[in-house]
Every structure is written in C-alpha cells, then in structure tokens.
Amino acid sequence: MTVPEATPLVQLLTPEGERVHHPDYDVELTDEEYRSFYRDLVLVRRIDVEATALQRQGELGIWAALLGQEAAQVGSGRALRPQDFAFPTYREHGVAWCREVDPLHLLSLFRGVSNGGWDPQDKRFNLYTIVIVSQTLHATGYAMGITKDGAVGDPDTGEAVIAYFGDGASSQGDVNEAFVWASVYNSPIVFFCQNNQWGISTPTATQSRIPLYKRAEGFGFPGVRVDGNDVLASYAVTRAALDSARTGQGPTLIEAFTYRMGAHTTSDDPTRYRLASELEAWKLKDPLERMKSFLYKQQIVDSAFFEKVEADADELAARIRKGCLEMPDPDPVTMFDYVYDEMTPLLAEERAAFATYHAGFAGGGH
Amino acid sequence: MTVPEATPLVQLLTPEGERVHHPDYDVELTDEEYRSFYRDLVLVRRIDVEATALQRQGELGIWAALLGQEAAQVGSGRALRPQDFAFPTYREHGVAWCREVDPLHLLSLFRGVSNGGWDPQDKRFNLYTIVIVSQTLHATGYAMGITKDGAVGDPDTGEAVIAYFGDGASSQGDVNEAFVWASVYNSPIVFFCQNNQWGISTPTATQSRIPLYKRAEGFGFPGVRVDGNDVLASYAVTRAALDSARTGQGPTLIEAFTYRMGAHTTSDDPTRYRLASELEAWKLKDPLERMKSFLYKQQIVDSAFFEKVEADADELAARIRKGCLEMPDPDPVTMFDYVYDEMTPLLAEERAAFATYHAGFAGGGH
Amino acid sequence: MAQLTMAKALNEGLRAAMDRDDKVVLMGEDIGRLGGVFRVTDGLQKDFGEERVFDTPLAESGIVGTAIGLAMRGYRPVCEIQFDGFVFPAYDQIVSQLAKMHARSRGLVKMPVVIRIPFGGGIGAVEHHSESPEAYFAHTPGLKVVACSNPVDAYFMVQQAIASDDPIVFLEPKRRYWEKAEVDTTGTPDPLWGARVVRRGTDLTLIAYGPMVKTCLDAASAAEEDGRDLEVLDLRSLSPLDFPTVFESVRRTRRAVVVHEASSSVGLGAEIAARLSEQLYYEMEAPVLRVTGYNTPYPPSRMEEEFLPDLDRVLHVVDTALRY
Amino acid sequence: MAQLTMAKALNEGLRAAMDRDDKVVLMGEDIGRLGGVFRVTDGLQKDFGEERVFDTPLAESGIVGTAIGLAMRGYRPVCEIQFDGFVFPAYDQIVSQLAKMHARSRGLVKMPVVIRIPFGGGIGAVEHHSESPEAYFAHTPGLKVVACSNPVDAYFMVQQAIASDDPIVFLEPKRRYWEKAEVDTTGTPDPLWGARVVRRGTDLTLIAYGPMVKTCLDAASAAEEDGRDLEVLDLRSLSPLDFPTVFESVRRTRRAVVVHEASSSVGLGAEIAARLSEQLYYEMEAPVLRVTGYNTPYPPSRMEEEFLPDLDRVLHVVDTALRY
Ligand SMILES: Cc1ncc(C[n+]2csc(CCOP(=O)(O)OP(=O)(O)O)c2C)c(N)n1
Ligand SMILES: Cc1ncc(C[n+]2csc(CCOP(=O)(O)OP(=O)(O)O)c2C)c(N)n1
C-alpha cells in the first residue's frame, strides 16, 4: 500500500466563518446572494425541525432528517441551473427546496399519503428513491439522453444531471455500474455523495478504507472532496462540476464531507452506536453558524435581516404544520388507478369489487 | 482529466523470448521448472484444440476456447499453492489443468453431461461459474472465512484465494462489491482479470476508459498490469500477490493483458466485429512461441524434449477424445437427486412419477 | 408476403418501430456490430447509427437502470438481455423501479421500456441459458409480460410492445428463432393483450405460450389420429392474462391442460388453474392439469429432453384429464 | 417459561444456534452494535464478538454472495436483509447461485445459508418496506422458504433453519415482532417442513402463514359468533408445501380459503388452489378462494389497511365459499 496522503478538502469558509480561497474553486456572490444562501439554510432546517416534531406527534410515519447537511444540499442545489435534473435519495429536503418542491409533498410521502406527489419532469427533480442508489443509474441514463439530444456542449444552455447518494450507498453494485456507464459514455453527470459519516449505525470505514472521492479515479474520472458543511464551497465545487458536465467534459464525483447530526430517521436511536462527543465536535462545524458568522464578518447583515429570516421560517413552519394536519387521506380506490398507463382487466375487476365491497360497508352491509 | 500516463506492464519475457528484469517482480526457476512451464502451455493448448475439434464434430454443445490465454492461466495457476483456492469463470481450462482437474470434467460440462463434476473442495478449484462475476463474491466470502479461521499470516501455511474474471466482467456490480468487501475486510484474495481485449464482440473500451488495473486504486488496494502472454511474468506477479494476501496484506487486482485469439465460443463469429489484422499482430506475441524461444536461448532444451512434449500432447488428446466419445449420458432421473440436501416430498413424487412414466415407455407403453 | 424466421421477423419489427419513431433506441450486450448473439438486431446499428443502437457495458442492472433514465428523458428504450438466466442482476431495477415508477408518480412518469429476453430451453445450451423466468415477472404488479410463439406475432407484437407506454417484459422462445412462416407485414395485428385460439377443438383446451404452442399443436395433431379433438390456445400475454378468451374456450371444451417449460410450483399454470377452477366451477368436467418442467433447476442439456414437456407428456396428461 | 416477543424469541433462537455451533455467523447491515433495525440481533455481537456477528457494507448482493463463499469455507451464515424490499439486489445471487450450487455440484457443495427477511406490511412504513416476496422464492427450485407466525415457532424454526444444510429464505412477519407468547425453550419443536392446524373447525379451512395466521384466527373467532366453525392452518413452510396436512384438513372441511398479503396473481394461493382442486377434485364442495393483497404495488401506508386482507375481507370471502 502507498503511504496515505493528506486528504485535500475544498473549503471556502472556515468553521469560524472566515473566508478562505482555493486555487481551483471560488465564488464571488452579491451580498444579496450571500444573504439568500443563509436564508435557505435556515428555512430548510426549519422544515426539517418542524417535520421531526410532526413525526413525534404522530402526524408522520417516519422522517429522515437532514440536520447538519443543509450546506451540502443548499450549496449543490443552488448550483443547479433550471435546465438541470436532480435525482435525490430520501433525505434531499434541501435540494427539493432549491427545486421549489413544496415541502408538503415531502411530508405527504413520510405521512403515507403518497410517494411524493410532485411532478418530477416539471420540477426537474425526481421523486425520492428509497432503494439505495437505484437512482444513480436512472440519472446516468437521463444524462445519456441529454447527450443523444445534443443538449451538451454549450456553457449556457447545456444540460447536466446530478445524482445524490450517501456514504453507505457507495458500496452498492448499481452505483459502481453508474460510474462505468457515465465514464464510458462520458455523460454529463455529477455524482454527489454526502458522506455524513454514517449509514444508519455503520461508519464510513465499513464501506471504504480510503476516502470516497477517490473511487472516481478507479473509473477514470475526477473526484473531489468538499467541506459539506460549507455552503459556499459546496456551491462552488458543484457548479464547476455541473459546468464541466454540461460542456461535454463528462462526469465528476463530489464527496461532500459532512455529518448527520440527528438520528438516521426518527425510528433510529444513535445512542446505541455513537458517542455524544462526536456530535459535539461536529456541532462546532455547524453549517448555519459558520454562514451566520461570515455574514456578520462581511457586515452585510443587521438584526432586522435575521428577524425577517426567523419570521419567514416561523411562517413556513406554521404553513407546513397546518398543511400537514389538514392533508386529506387518499381515497384508497385510487391505488388501482396508476399501476399502469393502460389499466388491465384484472385491476379493473379488482377496482370494481373494491368499490362495491366498501359501498357495502358504507351501507351497513356485512 | 489528467494526462494519460504510459501504462506500465510487467514483463519478464519479451515476445522474442528475451529474458528481461523487473525491479519489483522476478522469478528464478530451475531448468526443469522452465521446461515444465512450457510443457503445461503446450498441453493446455492441446486440450483446447482437441475440445474445439470435438465441438465441431458435434460431440460438445459449445466450447469456450482459451487460445491465446495459456500463459496468463498457467502462470497464475502455477503460482497457487496447494492450500490456495481458485474461483474460475468458464474459460479457465489452463488453471483447471494446474489444479489437476481432469479435462474430461470440463468437457462433460460443455457436452451437457454435467455442470463440471469435479469436487471443488478436493481440487480447491470451484466449479465453473457462468453468470458473469458471481464467483468473485463467493471468492471474497471464502477469503473472509480464511481470515476468520486465522489461516492468514504465515508465509508458508497462510491461505489465499484467487478469483478470475474478464475485461467485460469488470463492469458488473458484483465484482465492484467484491472489491469493497475485500478491501474493507482486508481479505486474502487476488482478483485476476484476464483482459483479452474482448467481451464477445464488445471491446474493452466499452467497459472502461482507463486501464482496468487502475480500478483497484479507487477501492484502496493495489492494481498491477502484467503481460498476460508472458508466463513467467504472470507467474511472478500472481505469486507475489498471493503471498501478499496470505501474509495478511490484503487484496490485489492483477490485470493480465492478453488476447482471445479464437472466437468467444464455438458459437461466435468474430469476423463480424474484428479485423483479421488485429489477430495477426497478436500472433507475434503468442505465449507458447515466446517460451519456446526462451528455452532455446537458454539452451536448456533439445529436440528430444520437444518431441516428448508433443508425444505427451498427442497422448493427452487421444485420451480426451476417447473419453469424450465414451462418456455415458447421464441417467435423467438423477436430475431430481441433488436439488436439495434433504429431498422434498414434491420432488420425491415427481421422481417416482418420472420413473414410472419412463418405465411405461420402456415397456412399450403410450 | 415473405417467409421469415422468427429472428428475422423480430428484426423487421424492430426496424419498423425505429422507422416510425426516432425515440426508439436499442441497447444491450453485443447488439451492435454483432447483431446480438441471436442476430435479432442484425444490421440495425449499421442502418440507424450508434446513437440509436448501442452496445452497453456488461451489466444488466446498468442496462435496465439507464433505460429507465432514458425513458424519463423521452426515449423508448428496447433492452436486450442476452439470455434468460442473465436477467436476474437487473431484477431489482425491474421489480422495484421499472414496475413501480408509474404508480409511484401517479402516472406522471411513464415507462415505455421493453425488455426483450430470449427464453426457454431446448437448444442444448449450458447452465443459465434455458431458463423460463416468466412467473417472476407475472407476479409483479406494474409490469406486463408477453411471449410470442411464431414469426407473425413476433413481427407485430414487438412493435405493439414498443408502442405501449407500460413497461413490458417481452419473451422470445429462443428455440423457435429459426422456424419460418409467411409474414404479411401489411396485415392487421391482433391486440397485444389477447389470447388466441390457434386450433379449434371440442374435447379439451391445451393452454400454452411461447415455445410450447408448437408442442401443443403437434400434440393436437397426433391426438387427432386417436380421435381426440383438442383445442390449442396461445396465451400471448402472460400479464395481463386474457381470461375472457380462456373461459370462452374452456366453457366449450370443459377440460383444460396448461403446458409450460417453467417449473410448476407457483408458476403460470397455477394461476390459470386457480382462476379456471374458481370461475368455471360448475362447468368443468375435470381439474385443470399441468404439464411443466420439473421442480428442479434446468438440468445439463443431455437431460433436457426429459425435463421439457414434449408431445408424449402432453398427451399422457391429456389422457388423464379425459378420463375424469 | 418466559413471555417473549417474536423479536426476542428470534434473538434467543439465534443465540442458541450460535452456542451450539461455532460455525454459525450472523451478517448484515446494522446487525452489530445496533442489533438490527428490529433489534433481532440485539446483544449478540457483544456476546459472540465481531468475527461472528458483523456489520457488512451496504450491498445485499455482496451479503448473499459472500455468505455463499463463507458456506463453502465451512461456515453457516445467517444473513439479515434489512427489509423485504431490499432483497432484490441479491436476487441473482439467491436464484442463480445459492439455489443451484447443490445441484450444480451434485451435492458436493452444501449451502447451509439462512436468509432472514422481515416481510409484509401493516406497520405504516414508506415504499419498499412492506413487501411480500415469498412467491419469487417459492417458485425457485433449490431454495426452501419458511415463515414463522408466532414466538414459539420463531424460536425453534430459526434454529432448525440454521441446522439445515439447504439454503432457506426465512420470512419474519414484521408486524408481529412485538406480539408476545409463552415460549418453553425446553419443548420439542414440530418438524420445520410441516404445516400445523392451529384451530380445529369443521366448515372451512383458512390457509395462511406468517402475519395472516393471526388475522385468520381472529376471523375464525368472529365467525364462531355467527355459528360458523372455521379451521385455521398455518403453513409454516412455503417451499416445500406440506400438502398431506393441507389435504387432510380440507378433506374434513371440504372448503378452503387461502389468505396472504402478497398479490394474488401467480402467488402462493394459486399453487395451493391448483393442487387442491386437482387432488381433492371429488371431495371439495366449493372452489378454493383467495383473499390477498391487490394486484397493485403496495400502496402508501394511509391506504394499507384497505390493501391488506383483514378480518372483514376474510369473512366476506368465507361467506362466498360457504354459499357454494
Ligand atoms: C437496497 C437497500 N438496502 C437497504 C436499505 C435500508 N437503508 C435505508 S438508508 C440506509 C443507510 C444509508 O446510508 P447512506 O447511504 O450513508 O445514506 P444516509 O442515510 O446516511 O443519508 C439503509 C441501510 C435501503 N433503503 N435500500
Ligand atoms: C450476467 C451475465 N450476463 C451476460 C452473460 C453472457 N456472456 C457470457 S461471456 C460474456 C462476455 C464476457 O466477457 P469477458 O468478461 O471479457 O470474458 P471473456 O469471455 O472474454 O473471457 C457475456 C456477455 C453472462 N454469462 N452473464
């Protein structure tokens, strides 16, 4: 084995909110943009906190919190252009926000009302995919289609795809097949791996003995590790990778080094497998705090700004809560309606019998 | 993308049979050993030629020739110690030979008489696996078992596993999962990829845009490319990798750069997809010829030796032919006998009905 | 009208579908220059180019997974799986993604993907090259499954499958690839989802699909000499099953035998038997019997003749059914 | 005698098997420190060490594929698949390798591998967490498939499965994990392959397994109030099926209804119906009817109560069967 090199980490903001520079990646944003990045981080966290609370109150079956991963998601999500297409896992609430998916759609999934319900083509944001890394192949196929359409090459109008997955997910065969495909067809795709250090109770070391961004080398395309708690770096690195993809330079793997500050889902109990001290250490790198410090240091905010953001967050939380509580249960007969484009006689028969049977109950039958 | 480096290739014999040296890999064999390497190459090729002929004559359903890959197989096969375990694909006739599997067993598979029929545990050579790369995970599990048994560490008695697969096979999810497992558990395994330039009609460029040995880097273990038409280099590199595995230093990927000189199988027609000139170029690198030149140059052979080897080959071919022609068809009722360790009532019932039904025919029924 | 083998008829059908709609793309292992191991795509890459007919890396999950993405992008991918036994690495993508995408998105995402699989035995092949995996797919809601049995159907059904907006597993009986028939490409095809009576008879209905249709027709001819008049039904669609046609036939003959190569246990024959005995409870005069491959793995090829249902085994069971 | 939940009974069964044979190893995602998402392996890593109870990388094909290799090395691996819907990436290794190794090697290579899968719905979960994949395995020669329905069986059956030299898919009804019963660990278990009459009755046999056994028992109790005396049969083994016991019961009751969560089409109920109507043709007084999940993907959980067979739906179909 070769001697382990120090792992390079692209960072544009230190945990203290100090702006640093990087030779390959940088961003110059307007003050307004900086503020809106922060606002997104806050709102996204608020969605998450509210959803977690609703789950605790029995309103959702389960919730997969993004707590701690806001910067990786908002940074990468905002790097997407309107024409780009994103393929999420089940935890990309921050990216969903950037794609303007109503948070209530996310809640409807975890409430058991639907499997998402937004229009993936319209939002250019696929439905959540729960089977680990299946979506990375879908994303690759979509990217192959972009190439076939000739929609790659132009730095402005060229299209690109981003596929999200986790550190645990990196072990699955399918994502490695996606790497093969994307590199062989030189597809316009960015693989965005949020290494939040854990796959449920399994540490990243059980998935790989070297940093995950290096996986790409073995398939012949570049990999880069970015500080996933740094929204500016996440934005810069993703934007560069997307631009590289859209201009025909093929795939990139981004490993966003971050931390799952909460439980895997609300069903999980992380005290069984990880030390409280680990969480404490990562709290010092909180993605919101560092952006807040940066804004202060830049002197581009005042207390009115923060109050307004908090007010927006409160309003959003209230809307989510209300929307969740008012969300109607689906009409069960609809379960027959979307199985096929062309319904089968068997389903039509079952649907009719179902309707009759339930009508019987309604009429006091049985 | 980085500028492509020149691809290093471990070679100990030039195509002209010139002995060259390599800083990391070398072998010093006795004259007797050199001769016996050559003898193996010749015998293995003869098995292959005879089987191909038998297929043409309708005695085998199909045959997957190893023509051109003798050095990669004999070199790696002879590097195995008795305690090591090999997991082949469907083309490892040369490795089978080194593991003392009777070639008639191989023929029985391609004749449709059995699925191999040798005892994998006894030969420490698994049955042929036809579903691409399934065996690489079996091999990895076996290697994990070696570690669990504490049978790793000692340079003499330590055990190791070798898993064979092809260039086409490198794209499958399973082999990449095997890489994950083997590296995470630091298992005593050598992945031996024969890059014979083709997966049926598909060139290696459709499977990877960089040399295959580099895949290992992405998983955190070493990869090396060896001249697969050089039996000494194949031997040296495999031996080193096996020793590294058996002493607890984990997995290695070897890419044996070679060429499938024949068709994919006897059912294939390579004229549809590759140029005759390519084959001609590779003929100059024929693994047997270069070993023969080497023996001559070393002055350790005389014509009597070559005559003897030819005579042995003739005898072997005759034995194979005879054995094949005399091979009895299996008794079809045995198809029920080995489905389970503990036969199910359904199968017992089917077996009985089958026997009665066929007895009826024998007695002139129906 | 031309005499075409089934392989050639499929080739012509694919060509017609590609001519009609330039979103149709073919993908799979060795389908380009080689034309596929059975030559079903012969010449298509040459004529339609490498963007529309392309060799993939060797990984079936990758094939189906990227086909799903291509479908989301507006393409109509037709995937070739080289042999039946090699579809299983793609099983997860097929049952959990391809089959469920339409329902998951409440119809917002359509999956016009066809997965062509040469299936079944009888060609003297080695392990994994003679499987009959249809039950694994027919049990899966969201998928449709069809099997052609002759060149005419092959020509039309493959086009209909490609035209459908539902994901379809398209099974091709590989041992019938080289059998010929007149194919009138100007004819009007039967609906893709309909079963078809391919021989009228009065005494018993043989229900088959794919490779076993010919076996059943041969059996019916042989039975005729013994004075038994068998009807033969080609299911054509395995999911959905066309029960109205099945019932109509069995109502007339009052007896049915299902024939397939796949093992009996929890196979298609079980479903047909269950439905027939439920729906035609008072109308049948014998239980539905099955003639199938045994409940063993497909054996080495020197035993396959005994494993596979043949004319004699079919008639043997027909005799039993007629004795009720 | 202790009151144990099914999850705890499985845990104790695993512990006993590991105590008995040090070749037994447990492997899967999050089964170590976490004890599995359902805590079935709780405490076992602590007590038996990381070599015998280990977390794997996140890849199901890798889990089953390496288990096959471990079995070749003399181990007896017990794999946990985290949820039913996640077994499909391993499907190829299960049906083409695990199931066929014994036949391929003519018995020279044994595959004492158990694949534990929490299965079925009813727990309000998201997509892929409520599947009933048993038919996909029961149709596969070379595999055996069992399902426990109560803590006592869970305790013994998991040990019997581990002791078997055949590969076994071991299905655990996840919504029954927390139901309790007295488990006498010193008792003598019934044979693993046998069905069991869990309630005697005279009018009709309800045939079920796994989660639906309790539903059927509840239905039988409710029916009693209406004067109908239902027998309930717990299949326990889905492959092989214990037909002698099924036939014995239905010969007495002359009517049968099969109940399972999986979709009906080409499901276990079809096989049982087919065999019953064949073998008990002259003895039954009604066709075998089925109460199953619909032929749709498992719906979002707010609709699962309507998707799943429940007491009312069972009784509704029982009424129909009794009207024949
Ligand atoms: C194929 C498959 N296997 C298992 C699971 C169960 N599961 C859900 S999330 C998860 C861990 C994923 O870890 P990671 O990829 O790191 O993503 P994270 O949850 O940390 O965002 C597991 C094992 C699944 N969803 N799909
Ligand atoms: C899963 C699977 N898919 C497809 C096949 C059909 N097939 C047999 S060999 C082969 C090509 C293999 O190429 P490579 O790995 O380079 O090995 P080689 O035949 O060149 O030795 C293919 C596609 C298979 N056996 N298994």
Ligand SMILES: [Mg+2]
């Ligand atoms: Mg993670």
Ligand SMILES: [Mg+2]
């Ligand atoms: Mg090759």
